[in-house]
Amino acid sequence: MNRCREFEVAISAVLEAGEVLMRYFKNKNYHITYKSKFGKSPVTDADIKSNEILKKNIVSAFPDDGWFSEETADDMLRLEKRRVWIVDPLDGTKSFIRGVSEFTISIALVEDGIPIVGVVYNPPGEELYFASRGNGAYLFKGDTLRGLKNLNVEEIKDYRFYASKSKKSVKEAVIIASRGEIEKNETLKNLVGKFGEVRFRKSIAYKIVSVAIGWADALVSLSSKNEWDIESIFKSTLLLQNCRY
Known part of the structure; x- marks a missing residue:
């Protein structure tokens, strides 16, 4: 390697x-x-x-x-x-x-x-x-x-892990979001309600790699992020780039 x-x-x-x-x-x-x-x-x-x-x-x-x-x-x-x-x-x-x-x-x-x-x-x-x-x-x-x-x-x-195949429809998909954000934002609450399941994890990096391994299909967050948060997205991108669908 x-x-x-x-x-x-x-x-x-x-x-x-x-x-x-x-x-x-x-x-x-x-x-x-x-x-x-x-x-x-x-x-x-x-x-x-x-x-x-x-x-x-x-x-x-x-x-x-x-x-x-x-x-x-x-x-x-x-x-x-x-x-x-x-x-x-x-x-x-x-x-x-x-x-x-x-x-x-x-x-x-x-x-x-x-x-x-x-x-x-x-x-x-x-x-x-x-x-x-x-x-x-x-x-x-x-x-x-x-x-x-x-x-x-x-x-x-x-x-080695491979990302799971995307769901056929939004209604089947699993999304990760912040419980606090959903409770405070009606628009986000309505959005995640369109998905099949909503799951919660705390760390943004943990959420992102959870998408990479197929534990969820997407992540949504409305809160602002700092540079050290964004670098987690770099890593997630790297993980997903290395997974075959």
């Missing part, structure tokens, strides 16, 4: 960060601060520690690449780099604080503006999604995830 070094570093980094997040998640031993005076953007010690682990692993392995993370002061020199790592060290912080297990760590490597590597990890569910441009999309869960380091390239190929 191409990009083996990038995968090795990125996957090792998210697994290490995931262990730390789970300790915070179980013990609740973190402080919460807010980026906004309105209390809309919480950040915890877990966010910061996860970011430190990811940056340490990735930047030390690829010192010439750019770095862009929600929890790192932006260095505009990244705009001069051909390759940039775009990171959300804890996507779904509000869910994390509430004790909801639907949070993720998400990473994308973009080269000349094109996503070439994507990794999304949900630590509580032990779900690791990863893909590289032109080499397929993969999902490891539970025991297979724990045995990942012992698998050879041929065995890894057995875990």
Whole structure:
């Protein structure tokens, strides 16, 4: 598989960060601060520690690449780099604080503006999604995830996933949306009512990869997104580009 070094570093980094997040998640031993005076953007010690682990692993392995993370002061020199790592060290912080297990760590490597590597990890569910441009999309869960380091390239190929075929009609389709958005927006409520089923997940990255694996057919969101949210869409695009229909 191409990009083996990038995968090795990125996957090792998210697994290490995931262990730390789970300790915070179980013990609740973190402080919460807010980026906004309105209390809309919480950040915890877990966010910061996860970011430190990811940056340490990735930047030390690829010192010439750019770095862009929600929890790192932006260095505009990244705009001069051909390759940039775009990171959300804890996507779904509000869910994390509430004790909801639907949070993720998400990473994308973009080269000349094109996503070439994507990794999304949900630590509580032990779900690791990863893909590289032109080499397929993969999902490891539970025991297979724990045995990942012992698998050879041929065995890894057995875990490639393919997006399910689209439903024949809107009435058969499954859509992912935010429960809060639906409750607050009558137009969105009417829209999702036209679909066969509405499902809910918290992290935007988790929602997106859920579409990639066929758990749902589409995602709708009306809330504004930051750059570190949009990079999750990069990864989803990468995952879907690597799936055969």
